[in-house]
Amino acid sequence: MRSIAVINQKGGVGKTTTAVNLGVALAQMGRRVCLIDMDPQAHATLHLGIEPRNDRPSIYDVLVGDCALAEVRQELYPGFWVVPSDLDLAAAEVELAGVVGREMILRDKLQEDNHPVDYLLVDCPPSLGVLTLNALTAVQELIIPLQPHFLALHGLGKLLETIELVARRLNPALRVTGVVFCMYDATTRLAQEVIQDVEEFFASRPQKTSPWAQLRIFQTRIRRNIRLAEAPSFGQSIFHYAPQSPGAEDYRALAEELLRTTPSLIC
Numbered sequence: 411m412r413s414i415a416v417i418n419q420k421g422g423v424g425k426t427t428t429a430v431n432l433g434v435a436l437a438q439m440g441r442r443v444c445l446i447d448m449d450p451q452a453h454a455t456l457h458l459g460i461e462p463r464n465d466r467p468s469i470y471d472v473l474v475g476d477c478a479l480a481e482v483r484q485e486l487y488p489g490f491w492v493v494p495s496d497l498d499l500a501a502a503e504v505e506l507a508g509v510v511g512r513e514m515i516l517r518d519k520l521q522e523d524n525h526p527v528d529y530l531l532v533d534c535p536p537s538l539g540v541l542t543l544n545a546l547t548a549v550q551e552l553i554i555p556l557q558p559h560f561l562a563l564h565g566l567g568k569l570l571e572t573i574e575l576v577a578r579r580l581n582p583a584l585r586v587t588g589v590v591f592c593m594y595d596a597t598t599r600l601a602q603e604v605i606q607d608v609e610e611f612f613a614s615r616p617q618k619t620s621p622w623a624q625l626r627i628f629q630t631r632i633r634r635n636i637r638l639a640e641a642p643s644f645g646q647s648i649f650h651y652a653p654q655s656p657g658a659e660d661y662r663a664l665a666e667e668l669l670r671t672t673p674s675l676i677c
């Protein structure tokens with residue numbers, strides 16, 4: 411199994427859009443996929459047409475209560491499961507404040523779970539708090555979506571510091587598989603310049619043993635496409651809402667590119 415968190419502490423960069431549509435693309439290619447929504451805003455849950463409900467357990471009950479993942483997981487399409495979130499999750503940060511090992515709850519729950527999937531994807535919230543730390547501790551790979559505008563690099567140093575710390579202390583297997591540019595506009599020179607800046611940024615950082623030593627900048631760029639922005643309000647992935655759109659084409663290509671990357675070696 412490959413386990414991948416889609417992470418960036420910035421909001422609005424394309425994390426949820428990527429987690430949902432990459433997940434569905436992989437499922438359509440015959441892979442068994444489970445998507446865990448770790449964001450209290452529950453955008454991935456809503457994007458997939460699941461109404462967060464108080465009377466049904468969510469990832470909150472897995473992290474804070476004693477629910478098993480199996481009690482929360484829903485099969486949405488054949489071979490595609492979702493562990494939904496809800497607004498209660500916003501309280502998890504505070505409720506877990508005094509709990510020993512609070513960064514490792516998701517990892518432990520996954521270890522207790524024997525549900526066979528090929529790809530486990532985690533959609534992270536826009537912060538570096540306890541929920542994101544749980545994701546970083548539980549997975550082996552990271553995908554960082556970036557928007558190619560002039561603030562793209564802002565905050566990336568802090569994100570990498572956190573990743574490195576988690577890799578050192580909690581999860582030695584953690585690797586950054588790649589950066590994917592979302593909302594890409596090929597017609598602007600700015601986008602090209604930012605992509606070059608990002609390449610230089612990674613090249614200039616200590617490489618050898620870092621979790622991003624094998625990082626790739628995905629060749630697939632997710633173009634800005636209005637269909638991708640519309641799909642969530644219909645509760646559908648891009649493959650159900652507009653299967654012929656450039657957005658669907660790009661996420662299919664990203665899934666294919668991801669399938670070609672070998673999982674990073676675990677050391």
Ligand code: ADP
Pocket residue numbers: 420421422423424425426427428453536592593594632633634635636638639640642
């Ligand atoms: P994040 O999860 O990082 O906060 P989202 O995936 O929710 O970011 O994206 C932010 C907003 O931009 C959403 O309204 C989403 O529908 C829209 N969006 C994401 N990717 C694209 C794209 N390639 N083209 C157009 N709109 C996009």
Ligand code: MG
Pocket residue numbers: 425426427449453454534
């Ligand atoms: Mg999001």
